[in-house]
Amino acid sequence: MRKLLFLIAGLGVLLASPSSAFARMNVFACSPEWGALTKEIGGDLVDIKSATNAKQDVHHLRAKPSLLAAMRKADLVFCTGASLEIGWLPILIKKAGGPNVQPETIGWLMASDYVEKLDVMTEHVDRSMGHIHPEGNPHVHLDPRNISVLADIVTERLILIDSTNATTYQNNLKAFQAKWKTLIRKWEVNAQTLRGQKVVVYHNAWAYLLKWLGMGVIASLEPKPGIPPTVSHLETVLVRVQGKNVTAILVAPFENEKAAEWLSGKSGIPVVHMPFTVGGNEKSKDLPALFEETILLLKGSS
């Protein structure tokens, strides 16, 4: 009981201390890539909280106090949208989001609203089809041209929220776009040899990357998006890949690699552990490094 009393007293002291106040802008990113992009433009003027790290699937999230606290003080919420975070973002916004980050406000930025989406469903969609996003494939960040579009958008938002530092944001954007343009050109040249190659994916999270590089998907390990691989489905995949000259099985850090290894063992196609987003492996420390690594890994397997 005494210990308890001490703890309560301790909590009281903590309560009395004023919460630290920053003049910096608080950005709530649902996944690391959007945090990294905001950092490129905002630099030291922004404080980034990423709701997930690269090892977590942004589809799912446990309710933790830090998420509520981060959302409470967010000036900008930067997420993917297209229902990717539908399992938790709406409730988090409703519960902890301030008036300036509610949907359709300046502080609400959904990346997928600003780029052309692949796999948009025009016909009837229901749950029996698995984790289908009727708004189209939400995993837009792996096409660097989309990153470029969003760099403009996020700069616009940062300026609208914090106009005093507009020049800094604009200068950072200019520098980033110049660098990014050269990098894209370099990557495209580098990845020439990948054109036309076919891969197996775990989840259809690579559509934008593969389209950019001119590569194709021969099969997904998931029978339906979001449904874990089953034995019978894996067997049909095995039949489908045979004699097709498939170069890799792509797996993201948060995906279960067992199914990929099973297929690899039977077919001889190597499993390639992709970083998927910033922080997905040791070298992918920022956005340029993420794409660098991604292409390097794809080429390494071909």
Added chain:
Amino acid sequence: MSFSIETITLLAPAFVAGAFISLAHVPLGQEVLKRGIIFLDLAVAQFAALGMIAFQVLLNIDEYSYLGMYGPLASGLIAALTCAFTFHALEKHAGRYQEALIGCAFVLAASLSILLMANNPHGGEEMKNILAGQILWADWSDIKIAAPVFIFVFAIWHIFKDKREFLFYPLFALAIPFAVKMIGIYLVFASLIFPALAVVKLIDHKVLWGIVVSLFGYSLGLATSYIFDWPSGPAIVLSMALCSFLFPQAFNIVFRINKATCCSGA
């Protein structure tokens, strides 16, 4: 992380939800313990969950419509009531096998839930939500719906003391689906059993002290969950266990001191 008024407002709905749940679950938990049917709450809670899942999976209704929001709760309520009445009816016939049957019912309901979820892309996650709960997502609007239910259960239980034999199962089945939806099966079980165990040796004011233990459990659990940024449900279960373990010792010390000072002359 430091505490601030913001923190309090973030954690307040979770704590208030816990307080109302304690109100209904502490007396019910003591009755569960008295009757020796510990697994009944797991079974009823799992049936409530099964009812909710079945509604969502089989009927496939838009989550954000009225029917989509309240339908699962109604379906969970029906399933929980069915489970409770069945075991009420069985109590006289099953005798010492009652607990075994309850255990089997729990396993069956849990397995059925998993099968129903097998084709759901969020299946694994939703299963985890039902077990470990998402008490932090509890909202004032959820509490507004559930609080009257818990107050009703508490009131009826204390007003009709002589009808408890009959009232126990229906009240139990009424309280649990609302609690499961908000805080998950593990925490419902913890709120029932830990405080009941903590005060088992007391003679007077068992319900009152049970609620005190439960409130300590919720406060400490939420505080640690905040400090270490842990998921709140499991953190509260652990702190509930700690508080229930410490309570009898603390109570003993206080009780002995009182005895020494107040009654030494007698």
